[in-house]
Amino acid sequence: MIFVFKTSVKTKKQIKAFKPQIDNILLKGKWNFDLDDCDKILRIESEENVVREIQKLLNIHHFYCEELD
Template sequence: MIIEVFKTNVQEESQCQVIIEKLLEHFPNSSINFDLEDCDKILRIHAPAISNTKIIAILNSHGYFCEALP
């Protein structure tokens, strides 16, 4: 399993649910969660294979900022 961590500007739990559903369409065998308590509004994805470019594009298409953290 690969773990990737992203900085986002997602603010609400309801927004998280919509994004998680969309991400699961592209990465069906993954575990996805947000940490809205963190100042960087962290998105964590645990998956067998991850495309950072696709994840960022999905969030951008919904109007959110997203960047991979090192």
Template sequence: MIEVFKTDVQRVAQAKKLVTLLLQNFPKSKINFDLDDCDRVLRVEGEDFIPEKVMMLVNENGFLCHMLA
């Protein structure tokens, strides 16, 4: 499964912190940001992650995160 999320993450350091956090919760997933995209895309690929939990974790760390259709 692959899910793509729109975020408001601006800095590489912020993205790295979130990737580390998300990998702690979903260690078998591939997770990355595209901060050059206008939607500051977060891409999560794997079988064991829950999209709602991804959004919750990002939101709890002070960033907006919405699933893209």
């Protein structure tokens, strides 16, 4: 499955703060940010539905995170 999120993450330095935690959630998945996009897109490929975990993780780090349709 592919999940796409609109976020408020702006820099690679911010991503580094929670990268190990995303890697831990997505043991078999892939993920990346498009920081050039106006919506600061986080794209995830995962066999499992990880929407709630990802939203919770980014919220803990004080970032906005909304799944897009």
